[in-house]
Amino acid sequence: MSEPAKRKLRVATTSLAGCFGCHMSFLDIDEHLFELIELIEFDRSPLTDIKEVGECDLGIIEGGLCNAENVHILREFRARCRKLVAIGACAVNGGLPAQRNHLKLTEILEEVYHTSPGIAQGLIPNDPELPLPLNKVHPLHEVVKIDWFIPGCPPSGEAIWKALTDIVAGRDPQLGFGLLRYD
Amino acid sequence: MSPTFTLDGKEVPFREGQTIIQAAHAAGQWIPHLCYHPEFKPHGSCKLCTVTVNGRHMASCTTQAAAGQVVESDTEALNGERRTLLQMLFVEGNHFCPSCEKSGDCKLQATAYDLGMMTPHFDHFYPCRPVDASHPEILLDFNRCILCSLCVRASRDVDGKSVFALSGRGIGTKLVVNAASGRLADTDVAMDDKAIAVCPVGVILKKRRGFAVPIGERTYDKAPISATEE
Numbered sequence: 001m002s003e004p005a006k007r008k009l010r011v012a013t014t015s016l017a018g019c020f021g022c023h024m025s026f027l028d029i030d031e032h033l034f035e036l037i038e039l040i041e042f043d044r045s046p047l048t049d050i051k052e053v054g055e056c057d058l059g060i061i062e063g064g065l066c067n068a069e070n071v072h073i074l075r076e077f078r079a080r081c082r083k084l085v086a087i088g089a090c091a092v093n094g095g096l097p098a099q100r101n102h103l104k105l106t107e108i109l110e111e112v113y114h115t116s117p118g119i120a121q122g123l124i125p126n127d128p129e130l131p132l133p134l135n136k137v138h139p140l141h142e143v144v145k146i147d148w149f150i151p152g153c154p155p156s157g158e159a160i161w162k163a164l165t166d167i168v169a170g171r172d173p174q175l176g177f178g179l180l181r182y183d
Numbered sequence: 184m185s186p187t188f189t190l191d192g193k194e195v196p197f198r199e200g201q202t203i204i205q206a207a208h209a210a211g212q213w214i215p216h217l218c219y220h221p222e223f224k225p226h227g228s229c230k231l232c233t234v235t236v237n238g239r240h241m242a243s244c245t246t247q248a249a250a251g252q253v254v255e256s257d258t259e260a261l262n263g264e265r266r267t268l269l270q271m272l273f274v275e276g277n278h279f280c281p282s283c284e285k286s287g288d289c290k291l292q293a294t295a296y297d298l299g300m301m302t303p304h305f306d307h308f309y310p311c312r313p314v315d316a317s318h319p320e321i322l323l324d325f326n327r328c329i330l331c332s333l334c335v336r337a338s339r340d341v342d343g344k345s346v347f348a349l350s351g352r353g354i355g356t357k358l359v360v361n362a363a364s365g366r367l368a369d370t371d372v373a374m375d376d377k378a379i380a381v382c383p384v385g386v387i388l389k390k391r392r393g394f395a396v397p398i399g400e401r402t403y404d405k406a407p408i409s410a411t412e413e
Contacts, residue, residue, distance in 0.1 A: 092302055094307060096281070141304070174299070177297075177407045180296050183398075
């Protein structure tokens with residue numbers, strides 16, 4: 001009797017208030033992509049262009065939360081993924097976008113769209129299609145439970161590969177010296 | 184023959200008057216710490232060097248070594264408590280490593296790496312702490328201050344100036360400088376002060392020196408802090 005084929009883990013990924021740098025770093029696992037694709041299949045992800053997240057084993061989220069849409073997508077991921085991974089500095093602690101947190105949102109919008117030099121009669125965008133910005137940028141774990149974290153800006157391809165192989169093998173990801181980085 | 188205590192089961196000799204952390208480091212056994220510095224009087228505030236002495240939690244930088252003590256340090260329970268202390272330090276300030284000049288040379292960051300801190304865990308405070316760029320040569324970025332008081336001790340005890348002080352109490356405690364204006368430029372700080380060199384994080388920075396050392400060649404890129412420091 002032949003062994004039953006192992007079911008592939010279904011994985012969704014997204015970038016919220018991030019720069020897609022973590023996704024680019026994920027591609028830096030290079031030839032490991034061939035090994036990985038034997039173990040996982042992609043659901044919603046910039047790599048598949050599927051727009052809605054389906055029932056998944058793993059959700060990998062880059063970027064923090066800077067607007068209402070980010071929060072909505074994060075909650076969808078939490079509802080449909082058995083485990084969630086926060087990847088990169090922005091997902092873990094807010095990162096670069098969170099450096100606006102000591103400024104008032106109204107003052108930021110005023111300066112960006114009204115008062116900075118070169119802007120003549122600028123208007124603060126208010127199209128209903130645009131998601132509303134949050135007063136402060138938050139990391140993911142402040143809104144939903146996050147199961148695992150991969151810090152780094154971005155985490156290296158090696159760090160991502162180590163974490164993914166740990167997860168696929170059923171272990172909590174551990175990044176030792178050289179792989180655990182916050183910068 | 185010098186008296187000894189045991190640290191994680193190993194015999195550690197000590198001289199009369201040595202603290203546990205001094206004896207441990209002299210014997211080549213690492214105990215994590217942030218506010219302790221071998222050149223200064225202990226402050227005992229960061230609590231990262233907490234060990235158990237005969238089962239009781241004690242700060243190893245303020246506890247004198249005594250013959251026969253049974254000291255435990257590198258245990259999962261104590262390292263877990265240390266990670267929690269680090270997480271609280273990270274969320275109380277604004278620690279954005281990717282844009283910090285001290286990244287790679289920072290003892291807070293290196294200690295968090297060494298103890299495997301994967302997440303800050305708690306909700307962030309994101310405090311508003313304006314920088315002091317008044318001095319032509321030195322920048323103060325209070326966002327990263329962990330209140331270790333090393334600059335306070337160095338300025339007072341070595342430089343004889345008391346340029347820095349900790350002001351306020353509890354969560355309101357903050358680093359201040361000794362000038363009526365509150366600006367570093369109006370103090371008698373000098374570039375060769377010990378206080379300028381001793382900051383373990385990225386608060387006291389010499390201007391126009393940032394990012395001079397490339398990633399891969401910084402202090403803690405090469406080896407973990409536990410293998411780098413005494």
